[in-house]
Each structure stands twice: as structure tokens, then as C-alpha cells.
Amino acid sequence: MTAHTYALRKTWPDKEDDYVVIDENGEDIGRAHLSAGMTPAAWLFSVGISSLPQQSMFQGHSPSLEAAKEEFKRLWPIYRAQWTDEDIESARAQLRDLDERTRLWNAKHRPAVK
Numbered sequence: 001m002t003a004h005t006y007a008l009r010k011t012w013p014d015k016e017d018d019y020v021v022i023d024e025n026g027e028d029i030g031r032a033h034l035s036a037g038m039t040p041a042a043w044l045f046s047v048g049i050s051s052l053p054q055q056s057m058f059q060g061h062s063p064s065l066e067a068a069k070e071e072f073k074r075l076w077p078i079y080r081a082q083w084t085d086e087d088i089e090s091a092r093a094q095l096r097d098l099d100e101r102t103r104l105w106n107a108k109h110r111p112a113v114k
Contacts, residue, residue: 004076006069008032021047021072027092029076032068035061043068047075051091052083 006029008019017034032045042061045068048054058079062068083091 004073004080006072006076008069021045023076030072032065032072034065045072047072047079049088049091049095051094052087054079 005024007022009022010016011018011020011031011033019032020028021030021032023029029049030045030047032043035042035044038061040063042063043065044061045059046054047058058075060071062071080088
């Protein structure tokens with residue numbers, strides 16, 4: 001089994017409770033965020049690459065960030081085993097293309113305020 005490492009990166013600079021999960025290559029592989037709307041509050045997590053299908057077993061909630069991270073560590077190898085390297089690269093290429101098209105659209109339709 002391939003060893004994986006994970007890190008958290010803030011989704012928004014000013015939010016302390018919303019993270020993108022990244023792998024050893026710095027690629028996005030999921031998200032964890034606090035849902036204060038739940039009683040009691042819970043950490044929601046989602047394991048996967050956003051442009052690939054995701055079964056419900058790869059989403060859930062945990063009572064703490066530490067528990068969510070443990071669930072992520074357990075689920076990522078299962079999720080990853082479903083896809084070939086080519087599937088993963090194709091999905092990431094689609095996301096890069098979408099990011100570029102969004103950047104170009106914003107540059108054209110939402111010019112910077114001067």
C-alpha cells in the first residue's frame with residue numbers, strides 16, 4: 001500500500017474552521033469544515049477530487065477536527081484505489097481548465113476596481 005501524507009490549507013484566509021485537504025504532492029483531495037449549524041457542532045468532511053464521482057461513504061461528520069482527519073486517513077486510500085493515475089490526472093486537468101476559463105471570464109467581465 002502506498003503511504004500517503006496529508007496537510008490542511010485554509011480555504012479562506014480569515015476562516016479558522018474551513019480547510020482543503022492536500023496530499024503529499026500539494027493536490028486538493030478533499031475538504032473539512034466546521035458546521036456550526038448542527039447541534040452539537042460537527043466537522044464535516046468530504047474525501048475525493050471534485051470532478052470525479054463520489055459515493056456517500058466518502059462524506060461524513062465527526063465531533064472534532066482530529067476525528068475528521070482520522071476518518072479522512074482511513075477513507076482516502078479506499079477512494080484513491082477506485083481510480084487509475086490517468087483518471088486522476090484527467091480530472092485534475094479538467095479542474096485546471098475550469099480555473100483558467102474562470103480567470104479569463106472574470107478578467108473580461110469583472111475588471112479590477114481602480
